[in-house]
Amino acid sequence: MLFIRYLLVVVFISITLGTSFAQQKKLIHKPRTAVIIPGLRREFSAELAKISIEANPGWQAEEVIDSSEHIYQLLFTDLEDSSKRMLSLLMYPSNLPTFDSAVWSNLKKSVRESYGNRGIAIRPLDEHLTSKSKQDSSGVIASYEILAKHTDFIEYIDAIVTKNSLVLLTVPIKPEKYQRVINYFRDIAQSIKIGR
Numbered sequence: 409m410l411f412i413r414y415l416l417v418v419v420f421i422s423i424t425l426g427t428s429f430a431q432q433k434k435l436i437h438k439p440r441t442a443v444i445i446p447g448l449r450r451e452f453s454a455e456l457a458k459i460s461i462e463a464n465p466g467w468q469a470e471e472v473i474d475s476s477e478h479i480y481q482l483l484f485t486d487l488e489d490s491s492k493r494m495l496s497l498l499m500y501p502s503n504l505p506t507f508d509s510a511v512w513s514n515l516k517k518s519v520r521e522s523y524g525n526r527g528i529a530i531r532p533l534d535e536h537l538t539s540k541s542k543q544d545s546s547g548v549i550a551s552y553e554i555l556a557k558h559t560d561f562i563e564y565i566d567a568i569v570t571k572n573s574l575v576l577l578t579v580p581i582k583p584e585k586y587q588r589v590i591n592y593f594r595d596i597a598q599s600i601k602i603g604r
């Protein structure tokens with residue numbers, strides 16, 4: 409479980425502090441629509457990793473891959489303000505020999521502790537164990553959703569286990585918008601497909 413803790417530390421540092429990776433390749437995708445239309449989703453297929461996700465076509469996408477650490481990061485931002493993060497995704501290779509209830513329990517505990525150790529109140533939302541047929545089509549084995557409360561925003565976090573990697577999706581949400589947008593972001597998290 410050390411690799412899970414390492415991933416979560418890297419995720420927290422890279423997303424929170426915005427650090428850049430040492431040996432990285434970066435690719436920026438301009439939005440496909442001129443404006444951000446709330447609730448709209450279209451499939452985005454990454455070029456630097458074998459992953460696709462439904463995202464708002466009005467968001468700008470930035471892919472970063474670190475070849476030395478084998479970490480892939482996908483950031484969706486507002487074109488007008490690139491510091492306004494809409495959604496972040498971090499993928500790290502895992503090579504889990506088996507996936508059983510003990511591995512799943514330890515993963516969920518690591519996610520909770522990584523955010524809880526920073527004094528953030530956590531509330532689990534849901535967990536999903538994927539059916540065999542969906543595993544074959546999406547590559548996703550399981551996911552664990554939690555909420556983390558920050559001073560001025562709520563963070564939606566979905567830890568996703570795939571056959572060959574761990575994926576952490578995070579979304580900052582203003583408290584007053586939470587009820588209107590949480591299902592939209594949960595649907596985006598469920599749209600992830602690995603190995604495509």
